[in-house]
Structure formats: C-alpha cells, structure tokens
Amino acid sequence: MGSTGIDSLPSFSPGFKELSAPQGSERRHLTRINNHTMYLEILDGKLHRAPISDDPQMWYRHLGDVKSSVLFLCSRPHDLFKDFADKYPSAEVIGIDLSPIQPATVPPNCRFVVDDINEQWQYPDNKFDLIHIRAMAGSVPDWVVFHKIALRHLKPDGFVEQVELSGQAMSDDGTLPQDSALVQWWELFKAMGQKMGNTFAAGEVACESINAAGFIHIHKEKIKVPIGPWAKDKKLKEWGYWNLCFLLDGFDGFALRGMTTVLGWPIEKVQLYLAQLRKELKDPTIHSYLYL
Structure with a gap:
C-alpha cells in the first residue's frame, strides 16, 4: 500500500x-x-x-x-x-x-x-x-x-x-509436480505477457x-490462498473453496482466446490442456496455493 x-x-x-x-x-x-x-x-x-x-x-x-x-x-x-x-x-x-x-x-x-x-x-x-x-x-x-x-x-x-x-501456483509439501498443468499455467501467461507487452x-x-x-x-x-478446500484449518478451507470456484468459473474464456490468438495453440491442444488443468484444480491431493 x-x-x-x-x-x-x-x-x-x-x-x-x-x-x-x-x-x-x-x-x-x-x-x-x-x-x-x-x-x-x-x-x-x-x-x-x-x-x-x-x-x-x-x-x-x-x-x-x-x-x-x-x-x-x-x-x-x-x-x-x-x-x-x-x-x-x-x-x-x-x-x-x-x-x-x-x-x-x-x-x-x-x-x-x-x-x-x-x-x-x-x-x-x-x-x-x-x-x-x-x-x-x-x-x-x-x-x-x-x-x-x-x-x-x-x-x-x-x-x-x-x-x-x-497466477503462480505453489506448494510447500511437494504435492505439485513441476510438469503439472498448474505450473505450466504461469509459464504460459508469462509468455503471453511478453508478446502483449503487458505483464501478468x-x-x-x-x-x-x-x-x-x-x-x-x-x-x-x-497471504497464502489455497486452491481448493484441502487445508485443515476451517478458514483456509473456506478461502480455498472460493478460490477454486473463482478459478473454475473464469479461466476457460480467459485462457481460450489468449492461448489461441496470442500463443498460436490449436483449439484442440488448448481444450486438452484445460481439461488437465480442471482435473488438477479439483484434486485434493495437490496442496497448491496462490499468493494474494
């Protein structure tokens, strides 16, 4: 501030x-x-x-x-x-x-x-x-x-x-693989930002x-904000629920056009990637979070 x-x-x-x-x-x-x-x-x-x-x-x-x-x-x-x-x-x-x-x-x-x-x-x-x-x-x-x-x-x-x-997903306990769609998400948007001239x-x-x-x-x-309700703490669990709802509701439309028009991905590749991303977002064994 x-x-x-x-x-x-x-x-x-x-x-x-x-x-x-x-x-x-x-x-x-x-x-x-x-x-x-x-x-x-x-x-x-x-x-x-x-x-x-x-x-x-x-x-x-x-x-x-x-x-x-x-x-x-x-x-x-x-x-x-x-x-x-x-x-x-x-x-x-x-x-x-x-x-x-x-x-x-x-x-x-x-x-x-x-x-x-x-x-x-x-x-x-x-x-x-x-x-x-x-x-x-x-x-x-x-x-x-x-x-x-x-x-x-x-x-x-x-x-x-x-x-x-x-947009950079992290984990403190090794449950977020480095080759996951969640980790790739941040790299994709860094690449988009470079091409657009506007950092994400x-x-x-x-x-x-x-x-x-x-x-x-x-x-x-x-502030660490969990992705999904995996945290044991009641407050963090609630934050994770809202964060998951927000991400699931918003990323399709946002990513689809950016990945096709800016990065040049074919629509089929984008759809496969987003399907894997959805799966990881909902996976309670992946203890990921974003910083606010």
Whole structure:
C-alpha cells in the first residue's frame, strides 16, 4: 500500500480486452460475486486495508469527511464499488471499467466511468484520497509509469492500494509436480505477457513499481490462498473453496482466446490442456496455493 506521505495492492487495457472471451451476463455476474466474496473472506470482511477510518487519532484521514474522493481501478468488481460507496456515503466514489457493463442501480455517491486507464486520466491532479487497484494483471504495460500517474492524482496525504492474486501456483509439501498443468499455467501467461507487452505479474512487481514511482511509507503483505478446500484449518478451507470456484468459473474464456490468438495453440491442444488443468484444480491431493 502506498501513501504520498503507501501500501501495495488494476482496468482492462486493449491487450486485456483482446483476451476476454464473451460471457453471458448471468455468468459474468456470478464471477463478480465469487471474486468479491472471496476477497471479503480473505480480508476479514474489509473492503480495503489502507489506513482510513472513522478514528482520526488512529489514521491519517477518514473518508466520511465531505469532499473525500476515491477512485477504483478494478476488473469488474462492481459490488466492491457499491459496498464502498454505502460504507462512506459522504465520499465521492468513482469506478472505472473498459467494458460498459455497469449495474443499473448504484448509491447516489457512486458513479461508473467507461474509460481506459492507459490513456490520459480525465481528472485533476491532487484529487483523490484513495486510489484502489484490484485484479489488474495483464492490463498495464508499465506499472512504474502507471503509479507515477496515480501519485500525481493523489492528495498529498492520500493512499494507493493494490490487491492482486498471483497466477503462480505453489506448494510447500511437494504435492505439485513441476510438469503439472498448474505450473505450466504461469509459464504460459508469462509468455503471453511478453508478446502483449503487458505483464501478468502485477502482484509480483507491485511493491517495486510503487517504490520506483516515488511513494513513501510502503507496506507489503502476502497471504497464502489455497486452491481448493484441502487445508485443515476451517478458514483456509473456506478461502480455498472460493478460490477454486473463482478459478473454475473464469479461466476457460480467459485462457481460450489468449492461448489461441496470442500463443498460436490449436483449439484442440488448448481444450486438452484445460481439461488437465480442471482435473488438477479439483484434486485434493495437490496442496497448491496462490499468493494474494
């Protein structure tokens, strides 16, 4: 997380848009709910970790103040925008998305803007108290440049917060074979990112990029999120369930177009790979996890 006095924690770029296969509105809404619910579970029901609170003695600023302004740059978590606007009714909450799929009903202090964050920002400098970035892997060509722009648009004591779920599956007990489809997934998306010019390692480079952009008071947090309900701990088991639902619901459309159009795989090879990936994701003997 970063402040202009930051902690660390994305929108769709044209390159990301090319990878997004069409989905029905019902499935799209379910994916959003799974995504939002999973993050709420992992973050202890909190919408953010930036130190903003109703207790001014504990934190630098509280967003209940009139004229506070928040910008969300996220991959379709419209429920997050709305929940944040409900929690801070005095704050102006702006959500940006490249796709015009905004909900019809939103709180009066919340508005959605169809825009591309890689183009010139249509906001004055020193406007925002908080810029919250979430699930933007593969969307930004240069994260240092992006965070320099974000810094310019923050108020002097504002915060940037970036939350990213890594695509690199890991295991601590040797149950994830190095030749598995889950391990190959990360290598494939690194190759896609190189060809597109947009890294998928947004979480991995977030802290470094925020620091290089000129922020101070940087805080980094890494959380292990199981893939599937294999963990013994009740809380981790629940996280793993939501993570598995999120991955199973979203990876087909995302991977299919990217692997065929960017990497040039034939459709039959992609389908065989995705079938193996599904099998591994559901295998309780593979104790894999992703970092948030």
